[in-house]
Amino acid sequence: MSGAVLQCPGYPEDKLRTLTEDLTCREAQAGTLLSLMGEPDQYSYPSVFIYGHRATGKSHVLLTLLTQLQLPYAAVSCVECVSAGLMLEQVFSALFGPDAASLLPRSPSLSDFVRIYRQACVERPARQTRYIVVEKAELLRDMEANLLPALLRLQELVDDNVTVFLLSEIVWEKFRPNTGCFEPLLLHFPDYTKAELLHILSRDAHPSHTPELYTSYINILLGVFYSVCRDLRELRHLAALNFCKFCEPLEKGEARESDTHKLWKNIEPHLKKAMQSVYLREVSSVQWEQQQMDEKEATALRGLSAHAHVELPYYSKFLLIAAYLASYNPARTDRRFFLKHHGKIKKTNFLKKHEKTSNHLLGPKPFPLDRLLAIFYSVVDSRVAPTANIFSQISSLVTLQLLTQVGHDDQLDCPKYKCAVSLDFILAISRTLSFDIVRYLYDFL
Amino acid sequence: MSKRKSMEKHVAVGECVSQVQRVLRERFCHQRLPDKPVGLESQYKHLLELLRRTAVHGESNSVLIVGPRGSGKTMLLRCALRELLELQEAKKNVLQVHLSGLLQTDDRIALREITRQLQLENVVGDKVFGSFAENLVFLLDALKKGDKSSSRPVLFILEEFDLFAHHKNQTLLYNLLDVSQSAQAPVAVVGLTCRLDVLELLEKRVKSRFSHRQIHLLSSLSFHQYRDAFRSELTLQDGFPDSKFSQEWNLGISKLCEDKSVDEILQKHYNSCKDFRSLHSLLLLAVSRVSVSNPILRAVDLLEASRMSSADSKGNILHGLSVLELCLIIAMKHLNDTYEGEPFNFQMVHNEFKKFLQRKSHSIHNFEKPVVFKAFEHLLQLELIRPVDGGMCKVQREYQLVRLMLDHTQVMEALQRYPQCPTDVKQWAVSAFG
Numbered sequence: 001m002s003g004a005v006l007q008c009p010g011y012p013e014d015k016l017r018t019l020t021e022d023l024t025c026r027e028a029q030a031g032t033l034l035s036l037m038g039e040p041d042q043y044s045y046p047s048v049f050i051y052g053h054r055a056t057g058k059s060h061v062l063l064t065l066l067t068q069l070q071l072p073y074a075a076v077s078c079v080e081c082v083s084a085g086l087m088l089e090q091v092f093s094a095l096f097g098p099d100a101a102s103l104l105p106r107s108p109s110l111s112d113f114v115r116i117y118r119q120a121c122v123e124r125p126a127r128q129t130r131y132i133v134v135e136k137a138e139l140l141r142d143m144e145a146n147l148l149p150a151l152l153r154l155q156e157l158v159d160d161n162v163t164v165f166l167l168s169e170i171v172w173e174k175f176r177p178n179t180g181c182f183e184p185l186l187l188h189f190p191d192y193t194k195a196e197l198l199h200i201l202s203r204d205a206h207p208s209h210t211p212e213l214y215t216s217y218i219n220i221l222l223g224v225f226y227s228v229c230r231d232l233r234e235l236r237h238l239a240a241l242n243f244c245k246f247c248e249p250l251e252k253g254e255a256r257e258s259d260t261h262k263l264w265k266n267i268e269p270h271l272k273k274a275m276q277s278v279y280l281r282e283v284s285s286v287q288w289e290q291q292q293m294d295e296k297e298a299t300a301l302r303g304l305s306a307h308a309h310v311e312l313p314y315y316s317k318f319l320l321i322a323a324y325l326a327s328y329n330p331a332r333t334d335r336r337f338f339l340k341h342h343g344k345i346k347k348t349n350f351l352k353k354h355e356k357t358s359n360h361l362l363g364p365k366p367f368p369l370d371r372l373l374a375i376f377y378s379v380v381d382s383r384v385a386p387t388a389n390i391f392s393q394i395s396s397l398v399t400l401q402l403l404t405q406v407g408h409d410d411q412l413d414c415p416k417y418k419c420a421v422s423l424d425f426i427l428a429i430s431r432t433l434s435f436d437i438v439r440y441l442y443d444f445l
Numbered sequence: 446m447s448k449r450k451s452m453e454k455h456v457a458v459g460e461c462v463s464q465v466q467r468v469l470r471e472r473f474c475h476q477r478l479p480d481k482p483v484g485l486e487s488q489y490k491h492l493l494e495l496l497r498r499t500a501v502h503g504e505s506n507s508v509l510i511v512g513p514r515g516s517g518k519t520m521l522l523r524c525a526l527r528e529l530l531e532l533q534e535a536k537k538n539v540l541q542v543h544l545s546g547l548l549q550t551d552d553r554i555a556l557r558e559i560t561r562q563l564q565l566e567n568v569v570g571d572k573v574f575g576s577f578a579e580n581l582v583f584l585l586d587a588l589k590k591g592d593k594s595s596s597r598p599v600l601f602i603l604e605e606f607d608l609f610a611h612h613k614n615q616t617l618l619y620n621l622l623d624v625s626q627s628a629q630a631p632v633a634v635v636g637l638t639c640r641l642d643v644l645e646l647l648e649k650r651v652k653s654r655f656s657h658r659q660i661h662l663l664s665s666l667s668f669h670q671y672r673d674a675f676r677s678e679l680t681l682q683d684g685f686p687d688s689k690f691s692q693e694w695n696l697g698i699s700k701l702c703e704d705k706s707v708d709e710i711l712q713k714h715y716n717s718c719k720d721f722r723s724l725h726s727l728l729l730l731a732v733s734r735v736s737v738s739n740p741i742l743r744a745v746d747l748l749e750a751s752r753m754s755s756a757d758s759k760g761n762i763l764h765g766l767s768v769l770e771l772c773l774i775i776a777m778k779h780l781n782d783t784y785e786g787e788p789f790n791f792q793m794v795h796n797e798f799k800k801f802l803q804r805k806s807h808s809i810h811n812f813e814k815p816v817v818f819k820a821f822e823h824l825l826q827l828e829l830i831r832p833v834d835g836g837m838c839k840v841q842r843e844y845q846l847v848r849l850m851l852d853h854t855q856v857m858e859a860l861q862r863y864p865q866c867p868t869d870v871k872q873w874a875v876s877a878f879g
Contacts, residue, residue, distance in 0.1 A: 363844030
């Protein structure tokens, strides 16, 4: 696991040694970064683009390097900076201090930024490379079109020793503007291997237990979750949540630390349940911990998705059912389903279906208002007058996002809708009306 | 005694290496100007003559320098300006205005910048920050009042010229070129752009005022010249403090140039891209590996640098996916094959995945649908799949139509490189039926 100590002249050696300890499993990447940055007073490449999966230590490695070596840097996240002006202001105050930043006008443009930067440089010329770290750089693409190309060649524009690091999960090919730009150096942070994950995760062992025990626990955890999730942060969270359940047999005295099989048998079904609940955020982690404390059955708690039941008025329910039928049945089958004396239909032809055309695979189809009302009248037993009430219920179903309106070109003259609820939802609703919807669905014939 | 001597020598090597790094980094990163532009002699002469006419004789001119990115447009211009300013009569006389399309995004900002760079602010006091129209009138008046003989010539340098053509009504370009056409104060308008069709972007009235003088920098570098450039970029100049070290270094470089493997790497880079900037980034990656323990540039360093710069980024991203996500990608690949590139939604992918699970009943990849959906959303986030309508349509998320942004070979290659790929998944990927 331990690689060579980071080396680069121009930096204090003891700092580099402590750095090596901080950056386990990322020595190679840290070494490359450090050699690219070079000595503090040397020029560095204008822009470097670092990509890699979530939680592979991109910002951790970079920011640890910059803070530990006490280099001048500004770190901004594009999530916070909703406009270019905000970002430039933050960068400027981090590099030159807040009193220099007051020179910037309100909501500065790039032109202002560059001008004031040049002025500030004259007063405080760079003895060290200045670094700008932009996290979540994929959001730069949605900001002003000139921001990304300008950041990439900032060194040339401000004529100072400055390097811009862009960090992102997305590959560089998706960033390149139409007319091209200054090409940054690309640096990849590879994902952690299983062994590395094991190594990193078992470092937060609890002091009351032996490290071997914790390592074997992490091993079991990875055995369950590794094929689904490789996100270090998520795994660490899950490991912390479930550890006390793992230790339960030890505390009760049912097993000793060497009974790995017994421990495994105890924790494995529990972890599988965790994947269906707490991994999907169905159950919050506080609830999950409480549950373990009370030793309730793990599924006793209803998750978020179990609360999908919605109480609706009588006619709204039928309207929604009619909309579902209209969305998922082809219009040519309406005669057969909803007319009492439909003409003769060739049965073989009617039942011939292809899997490809199944609407439960393709999704809902749009239908006009007329068809919705026709199905509605034939589904509802009693006579219903087409009052304003009915129509307002339709539009309120749209605002509840149970229906969606397709094509907003005409609001009044025969608008088209789509049904936006799932099969489970509509089944629950039809059960409350004792209406057997499956009999009316073409896909389930 | 001997120990101290070796220590001293060691320090000296460290010093030399850091000097080498300093010199070369300034060359590669900071784009230091060369003494003479290489391979662009005729263009250089043309441009210099043009600028000299404006600076010395007071002629008004306009010219466009057109060339692909990294072909040395800015370098050419800066070299020409450097030589121009060495002339005695030009040095005191000429005013320069540098504008960039990236920074001056509209005419108002550009105009303010021009006033500032001509140092006219103090002349008008607070008037500079008056309205756009006032500012323009003032500036034009100032330019019109001048004449050929008495007023100082102004060089307007517009980088990213094509972006100025997107300004409203192209007012700035119109006025600048208009001044350059009529007999007013002598100005030279030099535009730098990478778009070959830049003249098509100009309005008719603007286009008619432009002199249609274009300097093209289309690189006609042969591989031999490319290799020579490689050598000269790495060679240390005479001014290097430690002459013994610089000799050794230069010897190492010339040895490196004769190496077969280096030749191969250079050929590969030459074939993909001829410009100097990509060469610089390759060399920087190689040079950054030079350290005290390894004071000479080796072929291995270059090989490593070339490997780093030419890595397939999507393959790298695919390498880090979980098995479940990889399975979904394979399902999508099968859907693409059977339905010939039609877009698909999550339900279809899940259906395809379920079919695979049913065939292999002993499979361990039996996940709940929400877990699979989470994996699908992660792929969306990584932009390996992309919504067809840009995610604008309000449809349930599992019915949103998406397309796979990978091709067949990329998927197969990633599968080969994937660590500990389950055999049944591999077989499923190669099997023809979905």
